Amino acid sequence: MFNDKLKMLRKMQHFSQDRLAEEIGVSRQAVAKWESGDIFPDITNLIALSRLFDVSIDFLVKKSEACTKREGPLEEVAIDQDELRRFLYKAKIRTYASGIEQDIDGLREYSHDYLYEDPPYHYHDSYVGNEIFSGQEVVTFEGYPVWALSYQGRVLHSDFSSKFLKEALFHVTPERPFKGPVHFQKGASVYHCQIDGDLAWVIGREEVYFNEEKVYELVFHGGLLKE
Structure with missing residues (x-):
């Protein structure tokens, strides 16, 4: 889920919610709502997050495929x-x-x-x-x-x-x-x-x-x- 990935990335960078908000130009309340799953960031903020954490937007928004069964040998x-x-x-x-x-x-x-x-x-x-x-x-x-x-x-x-x-x-x-x-x-x-x-x-x-x-x-x- 996006909110879990965001929390993981933030903690990996030792960022507080205030620091993350400052880095991408939003309020701390917005970050808190993203991490709680109450709201979802728009494309502008998704781009800012992908650049800040050096990950793809696909990684941020797509469901993990780690538990998906792949067909074929x-x-x-x-x-x-x-x-x-x-x-x-x-x-x-x-x-x-x-x-x-x-x-x-x-x-x-x-x-x-x-x-x-x-x-x-x-x-x-x-x-x-x-x-x-x-x-x-x-x-x-x-x-x-x-x-x-x-x-x-x-x-x-x-x-x-x-x-x-x-x-x-x-x-x-x-x-x-x-x-x-x-x-x-x-x-x-x-x-x-x-x-x-x-x-x-x-x-x-x-x-x-x-x-x-x-x-x-x-x-x-x-x-x-x-x-």
Whole structure:
């Protein structure tokens, strides 16, 4: 829905309703009514929103196709791996790693979920648990699942900082958009990520150390989907 997408985009940019209203030249009350679903912006304001958030008008107004069933075998879906790699990179830095909690319904009870769309691609990250957790990232193309990554992790010590982990993950690179960089350090906290494989099939492990003691670990594997 448009109002949910608008709230998500605003929060991703750390904008208040007042700030968004100022950026596009409308009243805060107008933004509040857009986000509540009471009214819909006219074409002039839709254009302003698409330019501000760097998304298409189609993305703003069209219903998500993420849950739409596509007819035909997966082999018929033509995937440009470079394009998919760029999309994954954008999805990673605008969801969990951004540090912004998205106000959306979870995929399942008690799950934590993050969404990002740049049609025809859609990204959904969903995990359950906290100190010990498990999750999966799925990318769809025109509503059809084309890539997935499963992961399992755990916190080993109270010195672990989720804020540091998110900062490390924010430094993911477009060349390997799976988890974080090979190495990231800030003070006594150190992040490492090892991978084997590429977009088609990858396995890996990430670890966080504090004062040279391991305080967090996660394993992951995934790749392109094929029937």
